[in-house]
Amino acid sequence: MNDPRRTKMQIYIDILRAVQKANGKMKKTHIVYKANLTHSRLGEYLNHLMSNEFITEQKMGTQTFYTITGKGEGFLNGVNKLKGIADAFGVPL
Amino acid sequence: MNILVPSWFYGFDSFVYLLSALVGFTLSLYFHKIHSLSSIRRHEYFYFGFLLFSIGLFILAVSSVYSYVSYEGCTVGCKLGILDDTFSMEDFAYMMYFGFSLLAYLMFIFAYEHEDVRLSKIFALLFIAYLILISLLLAMQRSYKIWHSYSEYFHLTALMMLVFISFRALTNFYDKRNLNSFLVVMSFGLIAGFHLFYLFSSVDALVYVIAHGSMLAGFITLLAMVATVRKK
Numbered sequence: 469m470n471d472p473r474r475t476k477m478q479i480y481i482d483i484l485r486a487v488q489k490a491n492g493k494m495k496k497t498h499i500v501y502k503a504n505l506t507h508s509r510l511g512e513y514l515n516h517l518m519s520n521e522f523i524t525e526q527k528m529g530t531q532t533f534y535t536i537t538g539k540g541e542g543f544l545n546g547v548n549k550l551k552g553i554a555d556a557f558g559v560p561l
Numbered sequence: 562m563n564i565l566v567p568s569w570f571y572g573f574d575s576f577v578y579l580l581s582a583l584v585g586f587t588l589s590l591y592f593h594k595i596h597s598l599s600s601i602r603r604h605e606y607f608y609f610g611f612l613l614f615s616i617g618l619f620i621l622a623v624s625s626v627y628s629y630v631s632y633e634g635c636t637v638g639c640k641l642g643i644l645d646d647t648f649s650m651e652d653f654a655y656m657m658y659f660g661f662s663l664l665a666y667l668m669f670i671f672a673y674e675h676e677d678v679r680l681s682k683i684f685a686l687l688f689i690a691y692l693i694l695i696s697l698l699l700a701m702q703r704s705y706k707i708w709h710s711y712s713e714y715f716h717l718t719a720l721m722m723l724v725f726i727s728f729r730a731l732t733n734f735y736d737k738r739n740l741n742s743f744l745v746v747m748s749f750g751l752i753a754g755f756h757l758f759y760l761f762s763s764v765d766a767l768v769y770v771i772a773h774g775s776m777l778a779g780f781i782t783l784l785a786m787v788a789t790v791r792k793k
Binding site: 475 | 597601729736739787790
């Protein structure tokens with residue numbers, strides 16, 4: 469059982485996973501829904517992920533898409549490995 | 562009571578402690594990373610648990626190497642027990658190992674029972690009752706040296722704690738049904754086996770070897786689990 473409130477790190481992971489699952493590209497409104505966030509807070513998290521080069525922003529006409537980068541994929545890969553270890557001990561991440 | 566160590570095994574036990582300490586330290590690093598991501602208390606308990614465990618084992622490794630280098634006249638079998646009534650460096654090292662190990666096992670138990678408050682309270686009460694009983698028994702045995710390298714009370718306590726930890730790992734395996742959770746059950750079980758066999762190490766020198774074989778197998782199993790996860 470996890471603590472009731474997600475930490476910032478958990479939110480970043482949820483956002484990256486949501487984008488990754490959508491073939492690496494997702495609109496802002498879809499991220500809000502998939503990562504279970506509010507519009508008002510999402511901007512702050514996306515800026516942090518972009519400053520760390522985990523995602524990039526692409527504008528296509530009037531729409532804005534967010535794409536996961538190789539660095540973001542690598543970060544998620546590392547998280548998945550840590551998740552595997554935590555799960556093996558029965559204390560899920 | 563003295564433990565019996567075959568002469569051909571001299572130094573191998575030190576190697577086992579050192580390797581186990583390295584594996585434990587590796588796992589503590591992983592749980593440190595996990596905790597930095599999750600900020601969940603259970604992960605912190607595992608981090609501290611493995612860190613304490615590896616520190617205790619490292620102290621024991623250094624002490625046992627010193628013991629083998631220092632002792633003269635250890636030929637066919639070396640009785641690494643009480644040499645005299647003086648509290649020596651080796652005795653101090655065993656005390657440190659006992660303390661660190663028990664604290665580590667306690668951390669693992671807290672990690673598993675962190676959210677089950679009712680069970681945690683029951684366990685805490687039972688454990689306190691057990692410690693009081695042990696203290697009374699020790700008080701009655703005035704000549705007993707608690708820092709004796711063969712300390713049945715330590716190994717019995719450690720065994721009981723590890724049985725509980727192994728059981729919790731087993732319930733996780735039944736839930737997950739995968740190789741990694743199975744390897745964790747095996748490793749805790751084998752480390753418990755070390756304490757179980759150590760209780761009988763005064764019977765025959767081979768039991769001492771088997772005990773350390775069990776510990777080595779336990780930590781190699783943990784390493785195998787980490788390797789399996791990293792390979793994915």
